[in-house]
Every structure is written in structure tokens, then in C-alpha cells.
């Protein structure tokens with residue numbers, strides 16, 4: 543491991559027991575494998591497992607696999623967004639989605655769908671039973687989770703996208719706040735959506751110092767941070783570390799499927815778009831056939847119904863390596879991606 547200059551030892555490092563102020567974002571779609579999470583933690587950062595809607599057995603297995611691979615701190619991430627009001631016309635949505643099913647050889651989607659009960663309380667219990675050191679929460683008010691987590695000895699990290707959300711998270715007693723700027727890949731982490739489903743889009747450079755000034759806990763900067771320059775900029779803004787998602791998508795240990803990797807390599811800073819179409823909540827992804835056809839005449843179902851309705855399409859697209867029909871979440875720092883690096887090399891290069 544590289545020597546650590548004192549500027550790289552922040553309160554975040556002391557609080558979470560990290561050598562370096564680098565946090566790998568919890569990500570869905572099988573990207574954050576146990577190998578990736580453990581490798582980041584072993585390299586001195588904090589690896590986070592994205593566990594949104596994971597089956598309980600899979601979650602417990604993944605946590606145990608991480609613990610077998612590292613004795614360093616790591617985290618588990620959940621999306622805590624509440625269901626939104628809006629379009630519930632499932633039959634019409636399915637008729638539209640059936641064109642993608644045809645391409646993938648899938649049967650037509652069912653015209654009726656019920657939302658499955660949220661598994662989050664059960665999954666949270668597993669996180670506590672397994673003594674996971676850090677609970678990471680995105681896309682919602684962290685309030686009801688903080689006390690139970692602290693009682694179980696876990697630290698809580700909440701992701702926000704405005705100063706008002708940061709103040710709310712701090713009042714709830716969270717230990718770390720990730721300030722997510724508009725450049726970020728994946729879902730916008732706003733607690734609630736506006737009347738028309740819109741969200742504010744404050745860039746990382748503007749958001750981070752305003753959040754730092756508003757709260758007393760350590761702040762992580764998120765959105766567009768891809769290398770040491772980004773980390774240095776984050777620290778200069780008063781953040782005490784960087785939360786990086788997109789940069790780890792090409793890590794050797796990540797579960798990003800082959801066609802997703804190809805699309806990332808070919809994309810540049812102008813190739814992403816923020817759209818609610820794939821899941822019902824605004825998220826930044828690469829522009830592809832899925833997003834473009836949805837943009838040209840599709841009203842997505844409300845969150846989380848849209849994702850439930852299209853889940854068979856996304857699963858089949860990933861399994862059969864069809865990146866055109868999968869939501870390819872990605873941030874704007876795309877030209878800074880590097881090929882064929884391990885997670886440890888990414889952490890070391892960023893620090894160096």
C-alpha cells in the first residue's frame with residue numbers, strides 16, 4: 543500500500559476505520575460482487591454491497607463471502623424510496639414493453655401486477671445479525687433506520703442531493719452524509735419527487751461545500767469523481783472522502799456484464815441522460831435503445847411498479863448480453879474510465 547499523506551487521513555477514516563477516504567458505492571444489477579467489495583476494503587477503502595431487493599439467502603451468503611475475504615470494514619446499501627403516486631396502467635405499459643420481450647424471446651408481460659411486500663425490514667435484520675459495520679441508505683429519508691442500526695452497533699451513511707435533505711439526515715443522527723451531485727450515475731438520491739416527478743439537479747461542485755457548511759458530520763462527495771484529481775477536488779471542497787460508483791464498473795472484480803462494459807468503453811461525457819423511464823424514478827444511464835424508445839412515447843409506471851413490470855426484460859437482457867435493452871446506469875466521467883484494472887489498482891491509482 544502507498545504511504546498516506548496526512549491530508550488523506552480524514553475524520554471519515556478514523557470514524558469508519560479506513561486507511562483511505564475512498565468509498566465504493568453500493569450498486570445494483572449484480573455489479574458489487576463480494577469479491578469487489580472485499581477487494582476495495584482490503585485496499586484500504588470502504589467496499590459497499592448493493593443489496594436492493596436481494597433475496598434474503600443471497601444477501602446472507604454475500605455478506606459471509608465478504609467476511610471470508612476481508613477483516614476490514616465494509617457496508618451494505620439499500621434503496622429506501624417510498625412508493626410514488628402516478629401511472630398504474632399496467633396493461634398499457636406491458637403492451638409497450640412486449641416489443642422488447644419479443645426481441646429477447648420472452649412471453650408477453652402479465653396485464654395485472656401487484657407490488658410485492660417490501661423485504662427491507664427482513665434484509666435489515668440480516669445486516670444487523672451479521673454485524674455489518676456500515677449501513678448505507680439511498681433515495682429516501684433515513685430516519686426510521688438510524689436508531690435500530692446504532693443499537694446494533696452499525697454506523698449509518700445516507701445519500702442526499704440537496705442541503706435540506708442533508709440537514710434532515712444530520713438531524714436523524716446519521717454518521718456520514720454522501721452529497722450526490724447531478725453528474726452521478728444511477729438514481730437521483732432525492733428523498734421525494736416533485737409534483738411532476740422532477741428532481742433538483744445540483745452539480746457536485748456546488749452541492750458539496752453547501753452541504754459541508756450545513757452539517758457537522760463527515761461528508762462524502764459523489765458524482766463524477768473518477769481519479770485522484772476528483773478526490774483532491776472533493777477534499778478541497780471540504781468533503782472528507784469520495785463515493786465512487788462509475789469508476790468501479792470496469793473493475794475486474796465487478797459483476798458488470800460484457801455488453802455493459804463494451805458500452806461504457808465506447809461512451810463519452812455526452813452520452814448519458816437522466817430519465818425516469820426504466821424504473822419510475824429519475825436515474826442517469828447511457829443512452830441506448832431502451833431509453834430512446836421509451837423517451838419517444840412511453841409513460842413509465844410509478845415507482846417501484848415500473849421496475850417490477852420490466853424486471854423480466856432487464857434480467858433477460860443482462861443474461862443474454864443485450865446491453866441495448868438494459869438500463870446502463872453510468873455517471874458523466876466516462877472518458878476517465880480505465881481498462882482492465884483490479885479494484886486495488888483503482889484505489890491505489892486514485893491515492894497515488
Ligand SMILES: Cc1cc2nc3c(=O)[nH]c(=O)nc-3n(C[C@H](O)[C@H](O)[C@H](O)COP(=O)(O)O)c2cc1C
Nearest residue numbers: 567569570680726727728765766786787788871873
Ligand atoms: C451502476 C450504478 C448503480 C447504482 N446503484 C445504486 C444503488 O443501488 N443504491 C445507491 O444508493 N446508489 C446507487 N448508485 C449511485 C451511487 O451511490 C453514487 O451516487 C454514484 O455512483 C456516484 O457518481 P459516479 O457514478 O459518477 O461515481 C448507483 C450508481 C451506478 C453507476
